Amino acid sequence: MSLEALGPHQGDADALARRLARALLGGDWQPGDVFPKELDIAARCAVSRNLVRNALASLTAAGLLERTAGRGTRVREVGDWHLLDPQMSDWLVGLAHPQPQLVRELLAFRYSAEPVVAELAARAAGPDDLARLEAAFRGMAATADASEQAGQHVEYDVAFHEAIYEASHNLIWRQMGHLLRPSILALVQHSQRPARGDDGLGDSLERHGAVLEAIKGGDGPRAARAAREVLGRTARDLGVDTETGARAD
Amino acid sequence: MSLEALGPHQGDADALARRLARALLGGDWQPGDVFPKELDIAARCAVSRNLVRNALASLTAAGLLERTAGRGTRVREVGDWHLLDPQMSDWLVGLAHPQPQLVRELLAFRYSAEPVVAELAARAAGPDDLARLEAAFRGMAATADASEQAGQHVEYDVAFHEAIYEASHNLIWRQMGHLLRPSILALVQHSQRPARGDDGLGDSLERHGAVLEAIKGGDGPRAARAAREVLGRTARDLGVDTETGARAD
DNA sequence: CAGCGCAAAATGTCTGACATTTATCGCCAG
DNA sequence: CTGGCGATAAATGTCAGACATTTTGCGCTG
Incomplete structure (x- = not known):
């Protein structure tokens, strides 16, 4: 509701758009609120009105404003909001507290989509796709134990999922994989909280391995089942109905 | 490769962006080509450089430039290209000759996605969702015979598919449904060419009815099978592998 | 012939002015 | 007192020109 958190600005128009978008996605303003006027932002951030206008145009294009x-x-x-806009995807990177509703919707989507994508991948994956998947999986295995390598482990985990979308060899699914990246990142970080017990990481690794094996073997249905298993625990944790994949109102 | 087709311009920045985008999507320039410079466009279209810059910013945000x-x-x-950008969706409306590769990719995507969406819909659909689906289906049935109502029939067909995505009650799938609208429209128009024989429309109607019944009955797996049937013929016509849903290189 | 530097060309940014649209307030008639 | 109506203020939209920055290519020099 305020402009106070934004200090003077340094960087190009995209950087300003990112700052504004993150402030908005972080909850500084609620839907229906009036956003600060161009001149106020320009004055507050010490940039020209033109730059502000360009930044606001980006947010408008993303359906935020x-x-x-x-x-x-x-x-x-x-x-x-245009959740499928790649720019939105950038803005969501590293966002501390995304809206819980958004998280549930995204996971429900992935729970329904990724089995299908894994099935496509099992049938369409080429050598380099398999190489990417195996590299990501080996990375996950190598960083599974040491808790100080948690950041790297998350990276490999995300890379694994992205490689599945990539291996589907479909333009649309591949784009989907790219723009789901930050969401997957957030979900993975969330789901790896150690509070759940110590079986978490080992189980997770095993399940990812099952997906990899199924894709390598070209077994579509098994890949789909395995992908569902990977997401199952996180889904239950977040209260997503694993029967329906979505929750009726 | 040329700017000749563009005459003087009338309208706002969005209109200019639409014109440029459609010219590009229509094939006036090929990937790798240099796009005309700002001042040339401004002079040719008789608008200020500022407006041109805003329009080009839109195309850049969509990954076109x-x-x-x-x-x-x-x-x-x-x-x-950001195929999932809603703005791109607008620009694709009414495009006469979309790239064939794009058409195949989109159909392959739908062939893999819509069964899942139909399954979700079967489990999450509420009364108004069913009402939307039934209204669209009745419209299809009422306009199935008369060939002079082909335009209306297509509209109902597209509305039916959109209603399926809507009924999934998932934010991401719903957005997907909206932005797939022009692509579905193009596909439907393409698939309804009468050259294939006279059984086309009748069969199509019957298959859509099967999807509706399955969703009404809450039978997820049956809805998925029915949705696959609806797309099957079009997929085979366009050379999309209905076994894998995608084609390896 | 290699390398440096300068100039041209294109996009990026700033500034100020004006146009257009919208909400609001005060005035006047009923 | 109240409802409609017009002037006014406030915000975004557009224009025009100048300057900044980055890249490319050419020519000059050592």
Whole structure:
């Protein structure tokens, strides 16, 4: 609701857009709120109005803002946000507290989509796809024990999932994989909290291995089942109905 | 490769972006080509350089163009295009000759995704979802015979598919449904060419009905099978492998 | 012939002004 | 007192020109 957190700015237009977007996604303004006017932002961040306009145009293109001449700028409803816009994906990177509703929706989507993608991958994967998958899996295995390598482990985990989308050899699914990256990252970090017990990482590794083996063997249905297993525990933890994959109101 | 087709311009920045995007998507320039410079476009379209810059920023955000200071503007590879950007969806509306590769990729995606979405819909659909589906289906049935109502029939067909995504009650799938709209439209129009024989429309209607019944009955697996049936014929016509859903290189 | 530097060309940014749209407030008539 | 109506203010949209920055290529020099 305020502009106070934003100090003077340094960087190009994209950087300013990123700052504003993250502030918005972080909850500084609620849907329906009026967004600060161009001149206020320009003054507060010590940049020209032009740069502010370009940045706001980006947020508008992503469906975050609604601007009308004379009225001003308002924050749109979450349902109007373009979650599949790659730019949005960038902005979500490293966001500390994404909205819980968003997290559940994303996981429900992945729980329904990734089995299918794994099935495609099992049938379409080429040598380099398998190489990527194996490299990611070996990385996961090598960093599974040491807790000080948690960051690296997460990276390999995300790379593994991204490689599955890549191996589907379908333009749309591959783009989906890229732009789900930050969401997957957030989910993986969330699901690896040690509070759940010590079987977590070992089990997770085993399940990822099952997916890899199924894809290597070209066994589509088994790959689908294995992919479902990988996401199953996280889904249950977050309260996503693993029967329906979505929750009716 | 040329700017000749573009006459003087009338409308706002979005309209200019639409014109340029459609010219590009229509094949006026190939990936790797250098795009006209700002001042040329501004002069040719009789608008300010500012407006051109805003329009080009939109195309750049959609992954169509790559701009670097000093070098100029170039058309990016098709693989880099943000097909899931809603703006791209707008630009694709009514495009006469989309790239065949794109069409195949999109159908392969739908062939893998829509069964899952139908399954979700069967389990999550509420009364208004069912009402939307039934309204679309009745419209399809009412316009199935008369060939002069082909346009309306297509509209109902697209609405039916969109309603399936809507009924999944998942944010991401719903957005996907919206932005697939133009692609579905193009595919439906393509698949309804009468050259294939007279059983086409009747069969199609019957198959859509099967999906509706399965969703109404809450039978997920049956809905998935039915959805696959709906897309099967079109997929085979376009040479998409209905075993793998994608084609390895 | 290699390397340096300068100039041209393109995009990126700043500034100020004006246009257009919208909400609001005060005025006037009923 | 109240409802409509117009002027005014406030915000975004557009334009024009200048300058900054980056890249490319050419020519000059050692």
